[in-house]
Amino acid sequence: EPEVTQTPSHQVTQMGQEVILRCVPISNHLYFYWYRQILGQKVEFLVSFYNNEISEKSEIFDDQFSVERPDGSNFTLKIRSTKLEDSAMYFCASVGDRGGYTFGSGTRLTVV
Amino acid sequence: QKEVEQNSGPLSVPEGAIASLNCTYSDRGSQSFFWYRQYSGKSPELIMFIYSNGDKEDGRFTAQLNKASQYVSLLIRDSQPSDSATYLCAVNFHDTNAGKSTFGDGTTLTVKP
Secondary structure, three states, rough: OOEEEOOOOOEEOOOOEEEEEEEEEEOOOOEEEEEEOOOOOOOOEEEEOOOOEEEEEEOOOOOOEEOOOOOEEEEEEEEEEOOOOHHHEEEEEEEEEOOOEEEEOOEEEEOO | OOEEOOOOOOOEEEEOOOEEEEEEEEEOOOOEEEEEEEEOOOOOEEEEEEOOEEEEOOOOOEEEEEOOOOOEEEEOOOOOOHHHHEEEEEEEEOOOOOOOOEEEOOOEEEOOO
């Protein structure tokens, strides 16, 4: 069963530092997403990416966030200057023909 | 603001019983509907999706959609302790596989042996 791979599984960073979360989507999928889930809260949409550009983004996805697909396989989420409230589980997801997301295992980001 | 509401849990059923999970959504233009299972500390896992009114069955799972009532449900027959998890309802405005989903808060199900 193809998987979406995310690294690292856990990242601890100081407030104000930049972090890059990495994802390798399933190779024949075309649509890629980042979602986050603050502990005990609902899964929230951040951004969708198709054909090497952002197709939609939420209000959460402000100027501190950016996404890239630098080499045709990796898909990254960068947070330029982390805040305490950025602490959450970040999930990468991709969509294939079948419908519905395949989520990665997530990166737990802790901002201290 | 597009909202997705799920019946508040936790829901507890005995092993072998039917578990019924419910979800309502506010955007009448919503086109596709998904149920995910999330074990504690893990990522959501797709169980089923449904696009058309009526029932859709997959093994022990049945999804039911009523667009007129803006209601989608998930039935789990012959519930097993391994079904104990949080079930997330997700709604997508688009009628394709793509597009963002709006998730509900989830309903936590416990299946007691």
